Amino acid sequence: MNKEPKAVLCYGDSNTYGLEPLPGGRYPLKVRWTTQLQEQLGDGYIVIPEGLSGRTTDFDRVDAPYKRGLPPLKAILGSHVPVDVFIVMLGTNDCIAEVGASPEEIAGGMERFLKAAREAFEEFQEFQPAYILAAPAPVGPNYAVSTDEAVDESMYIKSHQLAGLYEPLAAKYGCIFVDGAGTEISALDSEHLTEEGHRQIAALMYEAVTSLEGTQDLKAETKETDADKHYVITDDCIGCGYCLAACPAICIEGTLIPFTIEQEKCQHCGACQDICPSDAIALL
Numbered sequence: 001m002n003k004e005p006k007a008v009l010c011y012g013d014s015n016t017y018g019l020e021p022l023p024g025g026r027y028p029l030k031v032r033w034t035t036q037l038q039e040q041l042g043d044g045y046i047v048i049p050e051g052l053s054g055r056t057t058d059f060d061r062v063d064a065p066y067k068r069g070l071p072p073l074k075a076i077l078g079s080h081v082p083v084d085v086f087i088v089m090l091g092t093n094d095c096i097a098e099v100g101a102s103p104e105e106i107a108g109g110m111e112r113f114l115k116a117a118r119e120a121f122e123e124f125q126e127f128q129p130a131y132i133l134a135a136p137a138p139v140g141p142n143y144a145v146s147t148d149e150a151v152d153e154s155m156y157i158k159s160h161q162l163a164g165l166y167e168p169l170a171a172k173y174g175c176i177f178v179d180g181a182g183t184e185i186s187a188l189d190s191e192h193l194t195e196e197g198h199r200q201i202a203a204l205m206y207e208a209v210t211s212l213e214g215t216q217d218l219k220a221e222t223k224e225t226d227a228d229k230h231y232v233i234t235d236d237c238i239g240c241g242y243c244l245a246a247c248p249a250i251c252i253e254g255t256l257i258p259f260t261i262e263q264e265k266c267q268h269c270g271a272c273q274d275i276c277p278s279d280a281i282a283l284l
């Protein structure tokens with residue numbers, strides 16, 4: 001039986017586009033991390049690159065309003081649904097002095113972005129995709145001699161703080177967190193991935209996507225063997241909302257604590273139980 005490949009949409013900036021540090025063109029297709037991810041994942045997936053140089057999470061760029069990541073998000077998602085895995089790797093351009101945002105404000109931009117993505121997917125498809133939130137590779141130590149004059153010490157400092165702010169955000173919104181720290185950045189401009197950096201990002205994303213696949217396969221088995229059981233939320237619920245973000249069927253009611261599950265819509269995937277920090281979800 002032919003199965004549709006799972007769609008992996010990669011929303012990012014120049015490092016998802018594949019900008020080459022010098023001479024500033026685009027890396028050949030085979031070098032870009034999105035292409036390498038496609039090759040590694042194989043025919044069961046279709047990887048969709050959506051990278052724009054200079055893109056921010058939700059901040060204006062002088063003379064380039066189209067680089068603000070959030071406003072076109074809904075239109076772009078609408079062009080690609082159904083999406084099974086949504087990867088977002090943004091934040092480097094938010095650190096540029098011209099934007100004037102603090103690391104905390106940048107994390108706020110990312111939170112608005114994640115909320116907007118969730119709302120759009122809720123409207124466009126009957127399930128939420130799995131989310132992978134990646135902190136981009138921070139600016140390299142040669143920033144003082146970067147070929148890009150926008151790269152400076154302030155950008156270096158801010159970019160190194162993003163992972164620490166994104167990781168809790170990922171937990172809050174039920175995303176897999178990927179940290180781009182340690183992936184190789186060009187010594188020429190201190191902001192763009194080298195070929196080795198693209199290989200490293202592809203490996204990190206492959207690990208994240210396949211860890212998800214393993215979980216989903218496990219859940220498929222659970223669904224068959226536990227078909228006569230139901231996930232229920234107990235009084236241990238603290239109302240944190242993690243299950244809301246994780247539920248692909250949007251069938252958790254979160255107005256009152258403890259939260260409740262609409263049993264008719266539940267897909268028995270178990271994602272809520274896996275993410276609950278209070279062990280408040282039981283299979284009965």
Ligand code: SF4
Nearest residue numbers: 237238240241243276
């Ligand atoms: S059921 Fe668990 S994950 Fe959901 S709101 Fe309650 S404590 Fe949080």
Ligand code: SF4
Nearest residue numbers: 247266267269270272
């Ligand atoms: S098992 Fe939990 S996460 Fe999965 S569909 Fe049911 S309520 Fe939603």
